[in-house]
Amino acid sequence: MFNSEQQDEPVVELWQRFVQGLLGVLALVGAFLMAHYYAPPDNSGLEQQVHTLSHQVEELQREESFSAAAVDDDRDSVAYIYGIYHISGKAEHFRARVAGTGFVVAPGLVATNRHVAQPWYGDREVTAALRPGESPVLEKLVAYFPGSPLPVALQPIVWAKHGDLAVLRMEKTAFTERLKPLAIAAAPPHVGESISVLAYPMGVTGMVAKSPALVYERLSSHPDDADTASELAALSLIRPSATFGHIGDVSGDKLIYDAPTARGGSGGPVLNRRGEVVGINSAYIDGFSGGTLGITSENLLPLIDTAKQMLAQMPPEPAKAIPTTTQAATQMAAAQR
Numbered sequence: 001m002f003n004s005e006q007q008d009e010p011v012v013e014l015w016q017r018f019v020q021g022l023l024g025v026l027a028l029v030g031a032f033l034m035a036h037y038y039a040p041p042d043n044s045g046l047e048q049q050v051h052t053l054s055h056q057v058e059e060l061q062r063e064e065s066f067s068a069a070a071v072d073d074d075r076d077s078v079a080y081i082y083g084i085y086h087i088s089g090k091a092e093h094f095r096a097r098v099a100g101t102g103f104v105v106a107p108g109l110v111a112t113n114r115h116v117a118q119p120w121y122g123d124r125e126v127t128a129a130l131r132p133g134e135s136p137v138l139e140k141l142v143a144y145f146p147g148s149p150l151p152v153a154l155q156p157i158v159w160a161k162h163g164d165l166a167v168l169r170m171e172k173t174a175f176t177e178r179l180k181p182l183a184i185a186a187a188p189p190h191v192g193e194s195i196s197v198l199a200y201p202m203g204v205t206g207m208v209a210k211s212p213a214l215v216y217e218r219l220s221s222h223p224d225d226a227d228t229a230s231e232l233a234a235l236s237l238i239r240p241s242a243t244f245g246h247i248g249d250v251s252g253d254k255l256i257y258d259a260p261t262a263r264g265g266s267g268g269p270v271l272n273r274r275g276e277v278v279g280i281n282s283a284y285i286d287g288f289s290g291g292t293l294g295i296t297s298e299n300l301l302p303l304i305d306t307a308k309q310m311l312a313q314m315p316p317e318p319a320k321a322i323p324t325t326t327q328a329a330t331q332m333a334a335a336q337r
Contacts, residue, residue, distance in 0.1 A: 070275025099203035112267030117166035199268025
């Protein structure tokens with residue numbers, strides 16, 4: 001006779017084993033999930049990001065430090081330019097002064113604006129005052145370099161036909177032979193790029209204003225002329241100022257930036273973060289702090305090449321010795337008498 005209870009026992013046993021196995025699997029899955037939940041998170045990706053950011057910060061700090069050193073190193077090759085000109089036949093009635101900035105671009109050569117090298121360039125009043133047969137005459141053009149007790153003579157030798165750029169020959173002395181030409185950037189700057197301008201804004205007045213108190217008290221009432229500049233040079237107070245800003249626009253051969261400038265800053269080098277010349281400071285829009293204008297340095301390169309060729313064809317001049325501070329003061333006093 002068929003016994004149903006005996007047939008059900010194996011089925012029940014198999015079912016129990018299946019349930020026990022399933023519970024074991026679930027227990028293992030639960031244990032794995034609990035271990036994963038309570039295990040320390042894998043921070044290898046985050047640690048890599050922190051390491052990358054730290055490296056970038058260090059690179060920026062090194063770049064800032066190098067940039068500051070480069071700008072400071074360039075200052076010795078940036079000169080204050082002073083000049084006097086008159087109209088031929090009217091020297092007694094028309095004589096004007098010019099102040100600007102220039103910088104060494106090659107051995108024996110200084111770059112600046114054409115309106116500094118030829119002060120009458122672009123001056124409508126001078127053009128209107130000229131009569132037939134009359135012409136502007138440059139009486140004097142000299143450069144005062146940081147560290148030099150005496151100025152060096154300048155001679156314009158090439159200028160842009162359709163632009164405000166010029167290259168001048170500077171007097172050969174033992175001092176000028178040691179001046180380092182500034183490097184010209186290989187590419188123009190981009191909008192938003194950080195720049196600095198080395199120049200002499202406000203000319204002698206600006207240098208007197210930032211001189212030590214005792215010097216300021218003595219020279220603050222002196223005129224803005226070559227005599228005061230010579231006194232500053234004898235005291236080693238010829239020093240360009242650095243202003244900083246960003247490129248606001250690049251339009252053809254024009255640069256627009258917000259590094260402030262003023263009269264006397266014309267011709268100063270516009271430097272990138274590596275201390276390379278990307279432009280030449282030329283003008284500013286009065287009343288607009290972001291409207292300082294410069295000319296891209298690539299327009300200067302052909303003038304430098306032409307000036308080098310012309311300089312090579314000129315007869316060499318013997319280098320003059322550097323006078324001591326005492327000798328400089330004596331010569332300056334003799335020149336003023």
